[in-house]
Each structure stands twice: as structure tokens, then as C-alpha cells.
Amino acid sequence: MTGLARIGTVSESGDELTLLWAHSGEWLGVAFIVEPTPRSVAPPEAFIQAVTDLTYLDIPTTLVREYARSDAAVAWVIAQFLNDRLWLAVREILLYAHGDLRSRIAHRLVELALHQPPGAPLIATITQDELAKAVGAARPSVARILADLKREGHIRSVRGGLLIARPSELVNPDQRGAA
Numbered sequence: 001m002t003g004l005a006r007i008g009t010v011s012e013s014g015d016e017l018t019l020l021w022a023h024s025g026e027w028l029g030v031a032f033i034v035e036p037t038p039r040s041v042a043p044p045e046a047f048i049q050a051v052t053d054l055t056y057l058d059i060p061t062t063l064v065r066e067y068a069r070s071d072a073a074v075a076w077v078i079a080q081f082l083n084d085r086l087w088l089a090v091r092e093i094l095l096y097a098h099g100d101l102r103s104r105i106a107h108r109l110v111e112l113a114l115h116q117p118p119g120a121p122l123i124a125t126i127t128q129d130e131l132a133k134a135v136g137a138a139r140p141s142v143a144r145i146l147a148d149l150k151r152e153g154h155i156r157s158v159r160g161g162l163l164i165a166r167p168s169e170l171v172n173p174d175q176r177g178a179a
Helices: 061-070 072-098 101-113 128-135 139-151 167-171
Strands: 005-010 016-022 046-050 155-158 161-164
Touching: 016 046, 016 072, 016 128, 061 072, 072 101, 101 128, 101 139, 101 161, 101 167, 128 139, 139 155
Parallel strands: none
Antiparallel strands: 005 016, 005 046, 155 161
16 A cells, blocks of 8 residues: 555544554555454444545455465464554554543644655645544644644644644653754
């Protein structure tokens, strides 16, 4: 896969929650290789959303499952990937559960900005509405925090998005003023 995709779930009331971000070189739908329908719980209403232009190779899960069952090395690579995705999902859920809105916004902006070509300015290409959905908040609340971040010099509005001026300080407030 190339590009950036957001994997999320939708509550009964229509609220979206981002569970994972899939970056270039990653698999989409790998969980279905092991078990197409989980036996222990009903799968949540889920979606995959292209955040940037997205290109992917569609490999039938039945073929990958067959290789995994016949080759321990293939099975191990899948297990390692699923382990990594599990811990990324746990981290994302903990950020939502314990992180304040400012930290959720800061992390999301930096994560989106990191997908620029090497050497390019860190620009998060996202609208306030998209950002509000991605962090599970109302747009006015997101707008207030963005105004604070701009006033503090962490971000600037530029053509095409938000320029991240000081990414380390944005996601690690303890590093303010560190060289």
C-alpha cells in the first residue's frame, strides 16, 4: 500500500473513532487472514478511509491464509505484524481514553505531517472538520485549540494545511525550549 489510510469504527449514534492508521508499506485487512469473522465477539462496524491518495494491491485472503498454514515463516511474519497493530491500536485507544483534546489534536497533526517527502516542510493536510472527526470532538473545540497552538507558535496556517513548526514540543510539552 502507498498513502495513508484511517481505520476506524462507528458507534450506533454515528460517532467515529480512529483505531489505527495504515501507512505506506503496511497491510490493510490483515486481521481477516487469521479469522474472517471473530468467534468471541461481534465485529464492530468498521471502515477504512483514504486520507491521502491510496494505492493498494488486492491479494485474496484465502491465498495468504493458505501460505500461512503451510509455511511457518509466513505465519510468523503475520503474527509479528498483528502484534504490532494490536499495540498501535492499544496506544490509540489509550490516547483517546486518557489524553486530553489538545494532546489528541497534537499527535494527529504531527502524524499526518510526517507523511511529507523527506526534507519537505511538515504540513498536515487536513481540514478542521476532518480533524474534529479524527479526534472525536466538536469542530468549535478543535478550532479553539488550533488557535491556541498557533498563538504559541507550534503551528501556522499555510497553503494546503497546517505547518508544524515545532513537532517535538507539540507532542512532548516537557521539551518546550529544549534544543
